[in-house]
Amino acid sequence: MAPKNSQQETIKEVVSAATRAISGNPEIEINSGGMGSSLPNPPKSLEELSVYRGKADALACAEKYRDKTIREKIGSGKFNSLMKVMEDTRVEILGSLNYPGIATNISSKFNDKCKLYESLEDQEDYLEIALETWLRKLSLPDETSSKSNLFLKFWGNLFDSQDEGLKKELIDNLKDQSKFQEIAENFIKNLNIEEEDESEDNDLEDETEQEEESATETGEDEESQESESSPEQDNQEGDEETDTEAGEADEDTIVDENEEIMTNQSWLESLVGQTSNFTYKVYTRSFDEEIKAEELCSPEELQRLRKHLDQLMGPSKTTISKLAHRLQRFLMAQQNRSWEFNKEEGMLDSARLHKIITDPLTPLTYKIEKDTEFRDTSVSILVDSSGSMRGRSMTVAAICADIISTTLERCNVKTEVLGFTTKQWKGGESRKMWMEDGKPENPGRLNDIRHIIFKSADTPWRRGQKNFGLMLREGLLKENVDGEALIWAHDRLARRSEQRKILMVISDGAPVDDSTLSTNPTNFLDLHLRQVIHSIETKSDINLIAIGIGHDVTRYYKNAVTIHRAEELGGAMLEQLTDLFKVD
Secondary structure, eight states: OOOHHHHHHHHHHHHHHHHHHHHTOTTOOOOBSSTTSSBOOOOSSGGGHHHHHHHHHHHHHHHHHOOTTSOOOOOOHHHHHHHHHHHHHHHHHHHHHHOHHHHHHHHHHHHHHHHHHTTOSOGGGGHHHHHHHHHHHHHOTTOOOTTTHHHHHHHHHHHHTSOHHHHHHHHHTTTOHHHHHHHHHHHHHHHTHHHHHHHHHTHHHHHHHHHHHHHHOOSOOHHHHHHOOSGGGGGTTTOTTSOHHHHHHHHHHHHHHHSTTSSHHHHHHTOOOSSSSOOOOBSOOTTOEEEEGGGSSOHHHHHHHHHHHHHHHHHHHHHHHHHHHHHHHHHHHHHHOEEEEEESSSEEOGGGHHHHHHOTTOSSOEEEEEOOOOOOEEEEEEEEOBGGGTTHHHHHHHHHHHHHHHHHHHTTOEEEEEEEEESSSTTHHHHHHHHHTTOOSSOOBOSOEEEEEEEOTTSOHHHHGGGGGGGGOGGGOBOBOHHHHHHHHHHHHHTSOOSEEEEEEEESSOOBOHHHHTTSOTTHHHHHHHHHHHHHHHHOSSEEEEEEESSOGGGTOSSEEEESSGGGHHHHHHHHHHHHHTTO
């Protein structure tokens, strides 16, 4: 009998050959194993082989039936996710209709995916798998799956209630990718799910804006308050007689005062650097991206990465959880208890007991317990998501972000988790544009930056926890432009209404982007980072702290600590936060 590893290699070779044959492309790249690979490692048991072959067949179908020159429709994160589901399902349906063997394997893959979604608590989280289930049943009525019926209980009626002609067009145009895409777009828009989702995500923000409007606007009628929700209302200040031109001038003044550092350009203009004769510039921002974590991969992959993170937690989770519980007890104690001394009545102050014995008429020997006014706080954790963080550093960073965010949430402290990297290695589309423009000298930052929102401050941990596993995705980690990431994270935090704001940066090295550094002075990104840090530390009321993993960040930040092993990160983060909360 052949050894298991030899058997797995054989399976890998056979399945790869079949995939190339079905796809019609003998050059298609097929990688197995690892989080950035096309396929997982081959199964160790033959019972799971059909699922593995189904994933390979899905790759083959995408290669065979998808025209890569047809550009995908772009919209919100929810819209993009649903369009991807419909397109992926389309090519798998075509393969299933044309090849009985593929139909069996794809069905096994689908049933395996259903198992992942069964663990979700909220039926609203079934949306993607429900849409795939519905489209498969519509196109493959002979295929039955008892597992998938669970997902249609909540969403099935909504899909079925759509226009019959639209549903028929979906089936009739499976082979026409461009036409199918147009019909799918109309179908998704008719569901009105996108608007409901955005409304839900912005509930807290809208409530905050309404509170600010009611506090600052006097004399404004209720109908106007309900119909207007834009930031310009904050600048009216109840003066209905102000003419339009003057109102616009006031608006510009207030927006300039309150949001002077809310954009990269205005913030950069306001920088007071530690160096002279240095101006930071960007060649183009056309290809930059601010994106939610869930938009970077499918729900299925997010679920898999989250499970992988849970498996990696092990002893780190136990250690960090113990430290987090200490922080929680400390914060809860701060919020709930304090004492007023030297009172004529209340509880006896034991520290003055000896005075009472010697002189029973001694006044002011009592104390009263009172509630402490705990300042509203928002914490932003900015994680360097560059290639050098790959491995243990990023794993521990993900674990810490997960545990600390849920700990702070229990203490009513809003927590945001952000990441920064680049979309491509060595310049991406920005560099291509620069080369097409004749390669002008000293172009400035020359790469496509990617800023990632793993969890926004207003997203509950229960909904955001699935995103932390994305930090482990191999293909995500590239290069790092720290200065602009710091500006972005700072400006998001500055917009919040909490009284106290804390920005924590986790990094393992200096800013590095080969494309930028090869076309500008070698200290270009370093000087910019120093300028940004200096400006925040001297001009902003946001508390800036940094933790360097194996990298001395104290030469950049005033309030910083350097650790030598990733395992020390949890303790360092909690110690820094505790010190800041003690300031009160």
